Amino acid sequence: MNVKKILMISLFGFGLIASPHIGQAQKRKMIQIKGSDTMVNLVQILAEEYMAKNPGAPIAVSGGGSGTGISAIINQTCDIANHSREWRQKEIDLAWEKGVKPRFFVIAVDCLSIIVNEKNTVEKLTTFELGAIYRGEIKNWKAVGGPDKVVSLYGRQSNSGTYVFMQEHVLGNRNYSADMKEMNGNAQIIEGILQDEGGIGYVGVGYLFDKDGKIRKGIKVLRIAKDNKSPAFSPLDKAAVDRGDYPVARPLYQATPGRPNAAVSAFIAFEIGPEGQKIVEREGFFTIGAKDKEQNEKNLR
Amino acid sequence: MVPKRMREVRLSRLKEEGIKAFFFTNGVLAVVVLVGIFGLLLSTAIPAFKEIPVREFLASKTWDPTSPEKAQYGILSMIVSTLMVTAGALLIAMPVGLGVASYLSDVAHWRVREVVKPIIEILAGIPSVVVGFLGIVLFGPVIAKIFHTGHGLNAANGSFLLAIMALPTIISLSEDSLNAVPLSYAEASLALGASRWQTLIRVKIPAALSGIIASFMLGMGRAIGETMTVLMATGNARSFPHGFLDSIRTMTANIAIELGEVPYHTTHYYGLFAIGLVLFILTFIVNLVADVILSKYQQREQ
Structure with missing residues (x-):
């Protein structure tokens, strides 16, 4: 993956040196994608598969964070921005001032499942309760209708995008409890929950299944409700995730500066089409719902 | 013309000097690398204390x-x-x-x-x-x-x-x-x-x-x-x-x-x-x- 990237960059550089005309032609043709680190692997793989089918359409993908991608669109230094958060009003205003009218596409849905040990009697939580648990305000499962057991927190390390996502969307931008055990990856969190009857953890949905495609023995996936009044949904309920009813999910976006040109729109069409969505699913993300699909197609025109 | 014997002596002395210099360089290199690492560590660590008071850094638990x-x-x-x-x-x-x-x-x-x-x-x-x-x-x-x-x-x-x-x-x-x-x-x-x-x-x-x-x-x-x-x-x-x-x-x-x-x-x-x-x-x-x-x-x- 990286080798390809380096090769492409060096080829691009060589082209620039060799002949300014060829360089410029390539520059125009090469699709530049920048932004979210959560999405960089997914989009890289999408780009590789797309390039394998369309050899004449080089794509370069790089990370840097959602903010980097968004400002690159505003400054018109890239063709597509990956962003895992929505644009702030300030950013949209700034783009319009510069004459850029960004268009947004949802290419996948990132979904976190909240898991506990199967011996835990708790079945569902509200996002408020979940936040309070991770902030360290609820210390015993009794407080949320569970057994009289101390809550044992499992989470990711601060360099993980998932850590930030939980902090922003569930903890309400407040501090994690210092008692949270910070694990090296999704698999380690699951190992911990399997043993720990008081444990709670968050992992990507793809990690829940064993090699037969069944939910791993010993863990229980909690249903999560937006608030007290709303019903709780499981992240495994595809229809609920598609409707946007599962609260610990976020759309993964791409933005273009204005109406995408033919090359860019062909790539986006591939991403949101059946082939691209199959890759999205394979990489552990969720496919987009009907509403997003409709909006995407409107924006492509 | 220099006699053969003298040339040999000079050559072997040169060789000896060369070997000495080689070992000296190696010895010095180890020290230089160590000092360099310490210097780098120190120069990159010190800016931290411009923004974090040393007291807080060492005595705060969070x-x-x-x-x-x-x-x-x-x-x-x-x-x-x-x-x-x-x-x-x-x-x-x-x-x-x-x-x-x-x-x-x-x-x-x-x-x-x-x-x-x-x-x-x-x-x-x-x-x-x-x-x-x-x-x-x-x-x-x-x-x-x-x-x-x-x-x-x-x-x-x-x-x-x-x-x-x-x-x-x-x-x-x-x-x-x-x-x-x-x-x-x-x-x-x-x-x-x-x-x-x-x-x-x-x-x-x-x-x-x-x-x-x-x-x-x-x-x-x-x-x-x-x-x-x-x-x-x-x-x-x-x-x-x-x-x-x-x-x-x-x-x-x-x-x-x-x-x-x-x-x-x-x-x-x-x-x-x-x-x-x-x-x-x-x-x-x-x-x-x-x-x-x-x-x-x-x-x-x-």
């Missing part, structure tokens, strides 16, 4: 540089965690190591020793990742079951694993120094009517003490600096530890976790180097103490 509320840079919890897990490891490894060394040097049949000692030395070559893995899948569940803690990712687990990692060094070096005690000491003791136990405890171990202490210090050095094992097995919770059954985060684990993704030239980045500096000073003190103890005993022996 480390949360990416907090959306207020970034905090206190490493007291991590210092205590590192010292705790190291002390725990030594508490286990010192008696066991000395026991095994005594057994190998004084009790075991020479054939047993010839087999066991290389095996113990091979233990030193087990990668720390593998030891950490054992901690997660083997010792963790056992600790959880014995103490009913729900999980075994805590300081006790880390201490246990570090003890295992320090044992080969301690056993091997202690056994060597026990063997190096002159035979006449033991013979004299036995001739005076002392039992083998008394000979071992009162004569051989005191005579070999400098080597034994050196082995403890080397084991300790390994335990303080070890990263991967504690990163995997101790849970990495940032809270202040209240006992060996709490999850802890050591200084090394914190650097390993955060350095990969930290934006360069920020307070957080400099702060991580400052932790490295503290770690460096800690190991330096350990080595210094070891040296002082060693030279004291050597003087007494003479």
Whole structure:
């Protein structure tokens, strides 16, 4: 993956040196994608598969964070921005001032499942309760209708995008409890929950299944409700995730500066089409719902 | 025209000078690299203290540089965690190591020793990742079951694993120094009517003490600096530890976790180097103490 990237960059550089005309032609043709680190692997793989089918359409993908991608669109230094958060009003205003009218596409849905040990009697939580648990305000499962057991927190390390996502969307931008055990990856969190009857953890949905495609023995996936009044949904309920009813999910976006040109729109069409969505699913993300699909197609025109 | 003999002498002298210069360069290079590393560490760590008061850095318990509320840079919890897990490891490894060394040097049949000692030395070559893995899948569940803690990712687990990692060094070096005690000491003791136990405890171990202490210090050095094992097995919770059954985060684990993704030239980045500096000073003190103890005993022996 990286080798390809380096090769492409060096080829691009060589082209620039060799002949300014060829360089410029390539520059125009090469699709530049920048932004979210959560999405960089997914989009890289999408780009590789797309390039394998369309050899004449080089794509370069790089990370840097959602903010980097968004400002690159505003400054018109890239063709597509990956962003895992929505644009702030300030950013949209700034783009319009510069004459850029960004268009947004949802290419996948990132979904976190909240898991506990199967011996835990708790079945569902509200996002408020979940936040309070991770902030360290609820210390015993009794407080949320569970057994009289101390809550044992499992989470990711601060360099993980998932850590930030939980902090922003569930903890309400407040501090994690210092008692949270910070694990090296999704698999380690699951190992911990399997043993720990008081444990709670968050992992990507793809990690829940064993090699037969069944939910791993010993863990229980909690249903999560937006608030007290709303019903709780499981992240495994595809229809609920598609409707946007599962609260610990976020759309993964791409933005273009204005109406995408033919090359860019062909790539986006591939991403949101059946082939691209199959890759999205394979990489552990969720496919987009009907509403997003409709909006995407409107924006492509 | 220069006579042949003189030319030869000049040539060999030149060769000698060249070889001397080569070894000199090598010697200097090692020192330069060391000084360079220290200089880099110092120059990258110092900017941290422009923004973090030294007092807060060393005395505050909360480390949360990416907090959306207020970034905090206190490493007291991590210092205590590192010292705790190291002390725990030594508490286990010192008696066991000395026991095994005594057994190998004084009790075991020479054939047993010839087999066991290389095996113990091979233990030193087990990668720390593998030891950490054992901690997660083997010792963790056992600790959880014995103490009913729900999980075994805590300081006790880390201490246990570090003890295992320090044992080969301690056993091997202690056994060597026990063997190096002159035979006449033991013979004299036995001739005076002392039992083998008394000979071992009162004569051989005191005579070999400098080597034994050196082995403890080397084991300790390994335990303080070890990263991967504690990163995997101790849970990495940032809270202040209240006992060996709490999850802890050591200084090394914190650097390993955060350095990969930290934006360069920020307070957080400099702060991580400052932790490295503290770690460096800690190991330096350990080595210094070891040296002082060693030279004291050597003087007494003479």
